[in-house]
Amino acid sequence: MTELPYRSLSARKAVPSYWHRPGEQICLHLGESPFPPTDAVQRAICDAAGAANYYPDTNAVALRDDLAGYVGHNVCPEQIIVGNGSDDLIQLTVQTFLPKGGTVVSFEPTFFYYGFCTAREGERYAPMFRRRADKYDLPPMEEIHSHIQREKPDLVFLANPNNPTGGLVDRDRVLQLLQRTPGTLVVDECYFEFAGQSVVDLIQEHSNLIVLRSLSKSFSLAGVRIGYAVACRERIDALERMALTFPVNAIAQTAARAALRETEIMRERIGKIITWRENLARELNQLGLDVFPSHTNFLLVCSGLLNKIPDDCALCLSKRGILVSNQTHTPGIEGTALRITVGTPDQLERLLQEIREFVTGY
Numbered sequence: 001m002t003e004l005p006y007r008s009l010s011a012r013k014a015v016p017s018y019w020h021r022p023g024e025q026i027c028l029h030l031g032e033s034p035f036p037p038t039d040a041v042q043r044a045i046c047d048a049a050g051a052a053n054y055y056p057d058t059n060a061v062a063l064r065d066d067l068a069g070y071v072g073h074n075v076c077p078e079q080i081i082v083g084n085g086s087d088d089l090i091q092l093t094v095q096t097f098l099p100k101g102g103t104v105v106s107f108e109p110t111f112f113y114y115g116f117c118t119a120r121e122g123e124r125y126a127p128m129f130r131r132r133a134d135k136y137d138l139p140p141m142e143e144i145h146s147h148i149q150r151e152k153p154d155l156v157f158l159a160n161p162n163n164p165t166g167g168l169v170d171r172d173r174v175l176q177l178l179q180r181t182p183g184t185l186v187v188d189e190c191y192f193e194f195a196g197q198s199v200v201d202l203i204q205e206h207s208n209l210i211v212l213r214s215l216s217k218s219f220s221l222a223g224v225r226i227g228y229a230v231a232c233r234e235r236i237d238a239l240e241r242m243a244l245t246f247p248v249n250a251i252a253q254t255a256a257r258a259a260l261r262e263t264e265i266m267r268e269r270i271g272k273i274i275t276w277r278e279n280l281a282r283e284l285n286q287l288g289l290d291v292f293p294s295h296t297n298f299l300l301v302c303s304g305l306l307n308k309i310p311d312d313c314a315l316c317l318s319k320r321g322i323l324v325s326n327q328t329h330t331p332g333i334e335g336t337a338l339r340i341t342v343g344t345p346d347q348l349e350r351l352l353q354e355i356r357e358f359v360t361g362y
């Protein structure tokens with residue numbers, strides 16, 4: 001098994017957000033939305049602040065009702081649990097469904113938190129590796145099947161679309177993976193609204209499927225912290241038993257409910273982000289950089305052109321007030337790579353100007 005660096009990290013150190021000053025810097029390193037919460041959501045947050053002397057609803061009944069309506073596919077509120085961001089639910093899933101001596105499988109490069117939570121529990125993380133030559137798509141299903149038979153994982157995590165590579169696995173292959181997974185398959189659909197594809201309907205027939213979602217990206221609520229998981233009632237009950245008494249604060253519950261009333265604005269904004277993403281991809285391609293197809297709000301960009309002595313491109317950009325995520329040392333990434341969040345056209349124009357200068361030589 002390849003050794004991954006998760007054991008030595010704290011989650012706070014792994015997320016380099018503490019040199020993050022939105023307003024002073026152009027922050028394109030954490031996959032945040034360039035749009036602030038809508039006016040109605042901001043008003044709802046202010047109104048909820050006035051009732052902050054009361055405890056929140058521990059069961060988040062109203063929010064789960066609203067989420068059930070949003071998710072559709074006959075999902076009922078009892079098939080949903082909410083958490084303090086989907087990070088919280090990843091951790092809760094590992095604590096609930098990974099027994100002592102258990103194993104977690106995932107597909108690196110992927111979201112670091114799956115390996116991190118497994119290592120924190122002291123359990124075995126046995127990822128498969130995607131290949132750059134395959135545009136970081138999943139390995140072939142026969143290889144996955146052998147790996148799963150060998151490792152007998154209790155939990156399999158699939159980020160779909162994937163972070164940091166941006167690619168999407170189609171429903172047929174997710175279903176094949178589900179059928180080959182003896183334990184629980186967690187499909188993390190944090191970027192669902194950008195991809196427009198989901199397997200959430202399959203929870204009605206497959207009791208070993210958990211679908212994770214987030215309001216951080218598409219609903220512009222990363223700072224508020226709201227995520228949710230959808231699964232059969234038995235799995236949701238098991239997660240509930242391990243959850244905090246008040247996992248989601250009252251202001252966050254109110255903000256999420258207000259955001260869910262404005263899905264049209266959300267969809268309009270996503271349409272813009274996708275247009276800006278494709279424009280950015282074209283421009284970066286023209287600079288000779290390798291840009292991977294994305295179904296998210298970020299692009300993975302690889303090229304030796306991004307690596308110059310003494311500074312790499314991410315460091316150079318940060319010195320010029322633009323933060324992007326350096327992915328070169330992410331497990332499974334081959335070569336020099338940046339993950340760039342899609343910002344506003346003005347921000348991306350500044351970014352392109354700097355990258356152009358870096359590539360052609362300052």
Ligand SMILES: Cc1ncc(COP(=O)(O)O)c(C=O)c1O
Nearest residue numbers: 085086087159163190214216227
């Ligand atoms: C695939 C994936 N899952 C989960 C998360 C965590 O999101 P949240 O803000 O809901 O905790 C992220 C954040 O970047 C992500 O990329």
